[in-house]
Amino acid sequence: MWAAWAVAVVSSVALGALLGVLWARLAPRVELIVAGDGKPYPEGFQPEGYMSDDGIAAILCLVAGLVVGAVVVLVMRRGAAGGDRDRAMRWATLIVLPLGAVGAAALWLVGTRIGGFDLVQVVALADAGDPVRAPLRLRMPGVLVLWPAASALVVFAAAVGDWLAGRTRAH
Secondary structure (H helix, E strand, C coil): CHHHHHHHHHHHHHHHHHHHHHHHHHHCEECCCECCCCEECCCCCHHHHHHHHHHHHHHHHHHHHHHHHEEEEEEEEHHHHCCHHHHHHHHHHHHHHHHHHHHHHHCCCHHHHHCCCCCHHHHHCCCCCCCCECCCCCHHHHHHHHHHHHHHHHHHHHHHHHHHHHHHHHC
């Protein structure tokens, strides 16, 4: 049992790390210009650049949550003792939430480590008018909740499907 937990956690962390690398590669960086006062300002008005960082992380979290939720549901159904799917779905719910949290944290940590840097130091070394790219940052940390939420949604849909199938067989 502990070995299965360890495999699940390591797999979730590995998936999160892989998606963190993908996030760092896909997310656009906002171009900043160092002003005369020594502060970086966006070149033009670029809210889409800032939103894209979070949007790509959100999409990756949603997709990962759906995949992890589906895998956990399949594994729990296959291992359900005596066909007790209700108990399997309860366990699946308890499993996907921490796995999603760990995976999303790995995505954030790896992505910001790869795409991040000390902007203050870079700006201090730049002259007025020099372009600087903004580091990768997650401005809406609530995006990370999407992974466990999507996984829980898959478990919920599977449990409702099981319940409906049970009602149909009962009539």
